[in-house]
Amino acid sequence: MLNKLTLIQALHGLKQKKFSSRQLVQACLDQIDKYDSKIHAFLSINSDALKEADKIDTHLPLGGIPIAVKDNFLTIGLPTTASSKVLDGYMPHYESTVTARLKSAGAIILGKTNMDAWAHGSSTETSDYGSTKNPWNMDYLPGGSSGGSAAAVASDMCIAAIGSETAGSIRQPAAWCGVTGFKPTYGRVSRYGVIAMASSTDSPGPIGKTVQDCALINQIIAGHDSYDATTSSLPISTANIELPKKLKIGLPKEYLEVLQPETKEQVLKAVDQLKSLGHSIEEMSLIHPKYSIGVYTIIQRSEVSSNLARYDGIRYGHGRDKFGQEAKRRIILGTYALSAGYYDQYYNKAQKVRTLIIKDFQKAFSRYDLIIDPVSPGPALKVGASTDEPMFGEMQDILVEPSSIAGLTGISVPCGTIRNLPVGFGLIGPQFSEQLILAAGHQLQQATTWHHEKPTL
Amino acid sequence: MDVKYIAKLANLHLTSTEETKFQKQFIDTLQTVDLINKLDTSHIQPTSQITGLVNIMREDTIDTSRILPPPAHNKGYFKVPAIFNAQ
Numbered sequence: 001m002l003n004k005l006t007l008i009q010a011l012h013g014l015k016q017k018k019f020s021s022r023q024l025v026q027a028c029l030d031q032i033d034k035y036d037s038k039i040h041a042f043l044s045i046n047s048d049a050l051k052e053a054d055k056i057d058t059h060l061p062l063g064g065i066p067i068a069v070k071d072n073f074l075t076i077g078l079p080t081t082a083s084s085k086v087l088d089g090y091m092p093h094y095e096s097t098v099t100a101r102l103k104s105a106g107a108i109i110l111g112k113t114n115m116d117a118w119a120h121g122s123s124t125e126t127s128d129y130g131s132t133k134n135p136w137n138m139d140y141l142p143g144g145s146s147g148g149s150a151a152a153v154a155s156d157m158c159i160a161a162i163g164s165e166t167a168g169s170i171r172q173p174a175a176w177c178g179v180t181g182f183k184p185t186y187g188r189v190s191r192y193g194v195i196a197m198a199s200s201t202d203s204p205g206p207i208g209k210t211v212q213d214c215a216l217i218n219q220i221i222a223g224h225d226s227y228d229a230t231t232s233s234l235p236i237s238t239a240n241i242e243l244p245k246k247l248k249i250g251l252p253k254e255y256l257e258v259l260q261p262e263t264k265e266q267v268l269k270a271v272d273q274l275k276s277l278g279h280s281i282e283e284m285s286l287i288h289p290k291y292s293i294g295v296y297t298i299i300q301r302s303e304v305s306s307n308l309a310r311y312d313g314i315r316y317g318h319g320r321d322k323f324g325q326e327a328k329r330r331i332i333l334g335t336y337a338l339s340a341g342y343y344d345q346y347y348n349k350a351q352k353v354r355t356l357i358i359k360d361f362q363k364a365f366s367r368y369d370l371i372i373d374p375v376s377p378g379p380a381l382k383v384g385a386s387t388d389e390p391m392f393g394e395m396q397d398i399l400v401e402p403s404s405i406a407g408l409t410g411i412s413v414p415c416g417t418i419r420n421l422p423v424g425f426g427l428i429g430p431q432f433s434e435q436l437i438l439a440a441g442h443q444l445q446q447a448t449t450w451h452h453e454k455p456t457l
Numbered sequence: 458m459d460v461k462y463i464a465k466l467a468n469l470h471l472t473s474t475e476e477t478k479f480q481k482q483f484i485d486t487l488q489t490v491d492l493i494n495k496l497d498t499s500h501i502q503p504t505s506q507i508t509g510l511v512n513i514m515r516e517d518t519i520d521t522s523r524i525l526p527p528p529a530h531n532k533g534y535f536k537v538p539a540i541f542n543a544q
Contacts, residue, residue: 076525092525093524093525093527093535094523094524094525095523095524100523186507186508187507187508187510193523200505200506200507226515229510229513229515230506230508230510230513232508232510290492291492291493291495291496293489293490293492294489294490294491294492294493295493297486297489297490298490298493305467309467309468312468313538314537314538314540315535315537316537320468320469320470321470323469325475328464328469328471328475328479329479329482329483331467331469332460332463332464332467332469332479332483333483333486335463335466335467336458336463336483339463339466345494346490348503349493349494349498350493351503351504351505352498352501352502352503352504353493353496353498354503354504355498355501355502355503355504356496356498356501358504358507390482390485390486391485391486391489394489406507407507407508431507
């Protein structure tokens, strides 16, 4: 079954002409036909995918590979809605840098995946088009906001996918769906053509079946973009992700405290694996992540209130009356935090605590190469868990908010299951340490088989 | 928080049910957020962006390679719904 291949395996097969890109794309489309009416990972499918596959040059770095893209990336020819009725039917007038680079590298955009509307959430339940289900157990959520992308990869409906993370939106759904999610440093991957959520933390990145797959996609999409003034000119990681040395890794006790007992057990198994690979793991201390909740809530909602002001229903999209509850809540809180009389108490204060968090990490990374960041307090929650919980996302993302606020890079890799629900193991590194993160994650996957486990659909 | 006033600032229409519901939810949210006031930030500068980049410029040239050209009959303009009653 060609759709079950990893990206690396698929590339080898295509280059050796064991199968055609058309066959690969068809296998994915067949899987979508079979399972997506239940899983609902996709909002739209590229009706030209097979035609594109026939014409593709398989010598290109991603030549002929079908990739699913989160619906907040503008794609000419495919609707882009950010899972919101405000953009129902919107056909973009320009292409995002990420998808433009994927296409130049020969990737086939298979379709657009479901997400929390405007990326406002950690469940995919706030989508105006219905939630995506977790392929491991349809009564459970896939996480979010890149839930559609994570579910599509977990159920082999695509070879790899693209997501975006503002605070956990790549890593958390990857953890809940048992796949690998990689968040590059803020400023590594261009945000041009990505529907903005919190402009100071939004980070596009890959969700894949292995760390190697994510590393390859990162190589294609990352790098300076003249259209995004916040992108870095630093050279990007090469595809070589061999670890250069033994690492000194920090294990923050405040983060372990937040974990549910069974999840902590699984995370510590992964920690043992790292030890057996020769790395030194040392318990250490970071500012308690509970403070990040307030910082992130204020900063994100403030930036959201500004970014969503452009949806006036005049130049594009429908009226503001089409915003869902969650979007309205966030816009209102953000407007309040930025309003006269409250700016200092909320927004300015949050920015100052942000500085504290950044400095805390800088101090930690002067002693440690990487830090363990367990991603999620527990495995996936049941469908409905986020309803009427205004702080659901922020509470679920408590462990990933600090690293997002500080613009760091991080990864989530599968580390086992609890009652058939996946658990993710995370590592974070200083800004622009993608090479190290990917190398460490890859080494862990070469020594373990957790990432080979798949849901029974 | 005066939800009705803030909603007006944000150009959002709320039903009275939403207003009441949000008012309660915001009290809870702000309570969680208030935790940050426990941390001492005197003498700390706010961070608004973490890249450290300053004054990034580019040439003032037009690149149309990534945009869809508007239909020829629109003469380079984008068509939008009328916001005032025509005529």
